[in-house]
Structures are given as C-alpha cells and as structure tokens.
Amino acid sequence: MPLFSSFFLFQLAEELLYHGWRDEVKELLTLISKPHFKSLLRTHDSVAKRDFEPALPPLPDDAMEEDEESVKIVSLVKTKEPLGATIKKDKSTGAIVVARIMRGGSADKSGLIHEGDELKEVNGVSLEHRKPKEILPLLACSEGAVKFKIIPGSTKEEMTSCVTKVFVRALFDYDPTEDPTVPCKDAAVAFKRGDVLQIAGTDDDTWWQARRLGDGSGRAGLVPSKQLHERRVALQRPRALFKLQNIKPPGDCFSGLRRSFRLGRKSSRARKPAQLRRWSSETPGAVCPRTYIEVVPYHKEPKDRHRLIVLVGPSGVGVNELKRRLVISEPDRYGVSVPYTTREKRRQESEGLDYHFVSVQAFEELILNHRFVEYGQYRGNYYGSNLDSVQRVLAEGKVCLLDVHPSKIKHVYTSEFKPYVVFVKPPMIEELRLTRRRAKFVCDEDGMQVRMFSEEDFEEMLDQAEMLDSQYGHLFDKVIVNGDVATTFRELKADVEKLDEPEVQWVPAAWMRSAPTKAWRSCSSLTGWI
Numbered sequence: 304m305p306l307f308s309s310f311f312l313f314q315l316a317e318e319l320l321y322h323g324w325r326d327e328v329k330e331l332l333t334l335i336s337k338p339h340f341k342s343l344l345r346t347h348d349s350v351a352k353r354d355f356e357p358a359l360p361p362l363p364d365d366a367m368e369e370d371e372e373s374v375k376i377v378s379l380v381k382t383k384e385p386l387g388a389t390i391k392k393d394k395s396t397g398a399i400v401v402a403r404i405m406r407g408g409s410a411d412k413s414g415l416i417h418e419g420d421e422l423k424e425v426n427g428v429s430l431e432h433r434k435p436k437e438i439l440p441l442l443a444c445s446e447g448a449v450k451f452k453i454i455p456g457s458t459k460e461e462m463t464s465c466v467t468k469v470f471v472r473a474l475f476d477y478d479p480t481e482d483p484t485v486p487c488k489d490a491a492v493a494f495k496r497g498d499v500l501q502i503a504g505t506d507d508d509t510w511w512q513a514r515r516l517g518d519g520s521g522r523a524g525l526v527p528s529k530q531l532h533e534r535r536v537a538l539q540r541p542r543a544l545f546k547l548q549n550i551k552p553p554g555d556c557f558s559g560l561r562r563s564f565r566l567g568r569k570s571s572r573a574r575k576p577a578q579l580r581r582w583s584s585e586t587p588g589a590v591c592p593r594t595y596i597e598v599v600p601y602h603k604e605p606k607d608r609h610r611l612i613v614l615v616g617p618s619g620v621g622v623n624e625l626k627r628r629l630v631i632s633e634p635d636r637y638g639v640s641v642p643y644t645t646r647e648k649r650r651q652e653s654e655g656l657d658y659h660f661v662s663v664q665a666f667e668e669l670i671l672n673h674r675f676v677e678y679g680q681y682r683g684n685y686y687g688s689n690l691d692s693v694q695r696v697l698a699e700g701k702v703c704l705l706d707v708h709p710s711k712i713k714h715v716y717t718s719e720f721k722p723y724v725v726f727v728k729p730p731m732i733e734e735l736r737l738t739r740r741r742a743k744f745v746c747d748e749d750g751m752q753v754r755m756f757s758e759e760d761f762e763e764m765l766d767q768a769e770m771l772d773s774q775y776g777h778l779f780d781k782v783i784v785n786g787d788v789a790t791t792f793r794e795l796k797a798d799v800e801k802l803d804e805p806e807v808q809w810v811p812a813a814w815m816r817s818a819p820t821k822a823w824r825s826c827s828s829l830t831g832w833i
C-alpha cells in the first residue's frame with residue numbers, strides 16, 4: 304500500500320476525528336503529526352514527483368565543443384615561482400597533458416590540477432596543436448591568477464573504465480528511419496560510410512551503443528552490431544555474387560600490370576591491354592563484408608613523410624587524367640613512381656624518367672625480394688611498380704601518387720606508407736555520355752591510336768566500378784565521382800592537401816599497433832576488422 308502524501312494525511316485526520324476522539328485515533332494522530340513522520344511523507348511526495356535530482360547549473364556554451372567530456376575551469380594563483388608541474392604531448396591523441404606534479408609546488412598545494420589532466424586552454428588561449436615548448440612561455444609570463452580549462456584525467460580514466468575507447472570507421476550507410484528491425488528509432492544513431500564512431504558498448508550481439516564523432520549532440524545510441532550487419536550482407540550476397548559471375552575475367556597473361564606506369568613514360572598504354580590487365584590480376588572472389596574497421600587517431604607531424612596517395616578506379620574513368628593534373632599543378636609537390644621494365648629502351652625514352660630499364664635477371668631478383676607493389680608480363684617483357692621507386696618520391700619530400708589495382712593495395716597497407724586510398728568512380732551514365740562527348744582514349748600499345756568512348760565502354764566502366772567497390776570498398780578512404788573533371792580535380796586536390804593539416808586523421812588500428820613493417824609482409828595488416 305502506498306504511503307499517504309501530506310495532502311491525504313490531512314484528509315485522514317479529518318476522517319478519523321469524524322469517527323470520534325478515541326484513544327487509538329488520538330495515538331495515530333499524535334504519531335502522524337511527529338516531525339519525522341511528516342518528513343518521511345514529504346520525501347515520498349518529492350520522490351513521487353521525481354523532484355529528487357539536484358538542480359544543475361546550465362551547461363556552459365562551449366561544453367558541447369569538448370565532446371561532452373567534463374571540462375573544468377580551475378584558477379591557480381601563481382607567484383614568481385613556477386607552478387610545479389610538467390606537461391607533455393600525448394603521442395596517440397596529440398593532447399597536452401600534465402605529466403608530473405611536484406610535491407609541495409603551487410599546483411600540488413592547490414589540489415585542483417593532477418597528473419593525467421588534459422589542458423585545453425591557459426588564460427583563454429587554446430593549446431590545440433601547440434607543442435609543450437610553445438606553452439611554457441605562456442605560463443612563465445603570467446603572474447597572479449592563471450585560469451586553466453582542463454579535462455580531469457580521473458574523468459578520462461572513469462570513462463575508459465566504463466566506456467570502451469574503441470573507434471571504428473563505418474563502411475556502410477545506416478539510416479534508422481529505414482530500418483524496421485531497430486528496437487527504437489529515436490534511440491538509434493544514423494551514420495554514413497566513412498563516419499567515425501566511438502563504440503560505447505558491445506554487450507548486445509545485435510545492437511551496439513555508439514556515438515558518431517563530430518555529431519554535436521555527443522549522444523550515444525544504437526547501431527547495428529558487426530554480426531547483425533554481416534548477417535544482413537550475407538542475405539544480400541547471392542545478388543552480388545550473381546553480378547560478379549557475370550563479369551568474365553579474360554584469360555590473358557597481364558597479371559597485375561596496370562596503366563599506373565603511364566605517367567612516368569609520358570605516352571599512354573593501350574586501352575585494350577589496360578582492360579585485360581585489370582581483370583587478370585584478380586579473379587573475382589568473395590565479397591568482403593563491409594561492416595566496421597577499427598581505427599585510431601593519427602596526428603601528422605611536420606617531420607613525417609607524406610601519406611602515399613593510391614588512386615584506383617575502373618579503366619577509362621580518368622585516374623591518369625587526375626594524376627597528370629595534380630603533377631602539372633605543382634610539380635615540386637606531387638610525383639609519380641617510375642616503373643621498371645625489361646623491354647628495350649626506345650629512342651625517345653630516358654632511363655629513370657620513362658622507365659628504369661633492367662635485365663630479366665635483375666627484375667626477377669626484385670620479384671623474389673618482394674620489391675614490387677605489382678608486376679606483370681606483356682609481350683614477353685616484365686613491367687612493374689617498384690616499392691623503391693615509391694620510396695624515392697617520398698624521400699624527396701613529395702606526395703607520391705600511385706595507381707594500382709585495389710588487390711595490390713595490401714603491399715603498401717602499412718604504417719610506413721599510410722596509404723590514403725581514393726576510389727575514382729564514374730558518374731551516372733547520362734553524365735558520362737555528356738562529359739565524355741569529346742574525350743578520346745588511347746587504344747593501341749604505343750599510344751598512337753585513339754578512339755571515342757562507346758556506349759559499351761560506359762557500361763563496362765560502370766560494371767567494373769560496382770565490382771571494385773563491392774570487393775575492395777573497405778579499403779577506400781575517399782570516393783570521388785569524376786563527372787566534371789575540373790570539379791573532381793579541385794575536390795581531389797583539396798582532399799589530399801587536408802592530409803597535411805594538423806587535424807586528426809583516422810587510420811587503421813593495425814598500422815599503429817605493429818612496429819613499421821616491411822611492406823611486403825603487410826598483408827596480415829588487413830585484419831583490422833572488428
């Protein structure tokens with residue numbers, strides 16, 4: 304039976320009096336009029352009204368910017384003496400944290416700042432992207448009250464203990480409004496392929512809890528678990544496999560050889576061989592389940608080499624056109640690796656510019672030493688894209704552009720190269736027809752003959768694009784649709800330039816966990832799935 308509230312107590316007293324002033328009534332009235340009893344009833348009323356939470360002050364305006372982590376403002380009084388604390392940059396997050404508090408120093412005595420606290424601001428000056436040595440002068444010249452904006456380390460530890468600090472990149476789009484199986488649409492989080500999610504809980508096999516980074520709300524919600532999405536993909540798979548089986552790889556011998564060698568030698572390789580090469584290098588196999596890939600933050604330091612830019616796409620989509628435009632736009636910044644070949648040097652060609660001309664024996668030794676990202680044979684000669692060539696471009700401080708079949712990305716999928724993979728995708732067929740009206744592609748081995756695109760070429764390009772996306776989509780960092788070439792070029796350039804900014808980049812966790820590996824051993828690093 305529920306307790307009486309103060310209101311009902313008053314009514315009860317009246318009722319009892321109405322029944323006469325008996326001893327029991329007297330005793331009961333004395334009991335319920337005692338302050339302890341009244342307090343108990345008042346408490347009941349408060350709880351019933353859910354009036355038990357402490358009234359919190361409103362959130363400061365900038366609290367959301369700090370990813371909802373509990374930001375604290377602390378004021379320390381600084382004398383001429385140092386505060387008695389050292390700071391360092393956290394290697395994995397790039398954050399400035401308190402490394403040590405000296406016993407008896409002002410910081411220690413204040414009890415307001417602790418080892419492991421993350422410093423966000425000093426006297427209103429943001430510490431983002433600053434090095435410790437740039438911050439020390441800020442502190443040295445201040446005297447009196449020094450205001451710090453901090454994220455307490457203890458809060459972070461608590462968060463780590465109760466919230467999994469696992470970040471994943473979504474490899475598929477998810478819209479809860481179109482998912483009839485989601486337990487509660489309002490509690491779910493929508494995301495797009497490429498979004499980074501912080502996983503907050505994986506207790507449930509079907510629905511995980513996650514927070515989308517960059518989402519102002521900072522709210523965690525339900526997302527389909529890896530297992531659930533895999534099951535869904537498996538149900539769709541027969542359709543995907545049917546499509547793949549319809550695309551026949553030619554039985555030619557161009558294993559792994561692609562047009563990536565072209566820019567280095569100025570002229571273009573034949574269209575037909577390019578198409579054949581594309582298919583012979585990899586037999587269509589199982590479609591990778593595109594769920595989530597575990598990622599970690601990476602902060603590029605100015606001394607770090609540029610990330611390797613890998614461009615992939617169906618034949619004729621414009622990979623070489625984009626590479627060419629990038630190099631021409633800034634030849635000192637962009638470079639392409641010079642391919643190796645065993646064929647005779649032609650009169651107009653130069654060693655080291657068009658190709659590195661090597662003997663068959665030297666080429667085969669390089670194969671045995673796993674020095675090729677990809678290689679193949681054409682008309683009895685070897686051609687190959689060599690890792691040393693890539694390293695040479697990077698060592699010059701340039702951004703190296705590499706064009707390989709996506710099946711070969713695994714050879715450079717390491718912390719050493721940190722490849723940024725751009726998938727160049729054709730637009731819808733109407734736009735292809737419109738934009739390629741005047742485009743011609745090379746259709747003979749010596750790059751002398753050109754012809755216009757046919758309707759069949761467009762259809763094949765679209766089919767190839769779909770197959771590449773379904774088989775290798777998990778490796779793509781960026782998908783760029785090549786409709787209007789000038790727009791695509793600008794978008795690509797801006798995207799590549801962003802990689803040099805101090806902003807956090809999310810890279811596969813497997814790269815950062817293992818020590819830099821030799822590229823050829825790196826195939827195992829494709830296991831960053833969770």
Ligand SMILES: Nc1ncnc2c1ncn2[C@@H]1O[C@H](COP(=O)(O)OP(=O)(O)OP(=O)(O)O)[C@@H](O)[C@H]1O
Pocket residue numbers: 562574577578616617618619620621622623624625738739742743744745785786787788789791
């Ligand atoms: N967006 C575009 N609009 C119009 N023409 C384009 C566009 N992109 C590329 N082209 C033209 O299409 C032709 C083929 O492009 P490109 O040689 O770069 O293809 P590719 O992807 O390297 O394929 P392949 O290696 O099979 O030749 C070229 O003439 C190029 O100038």
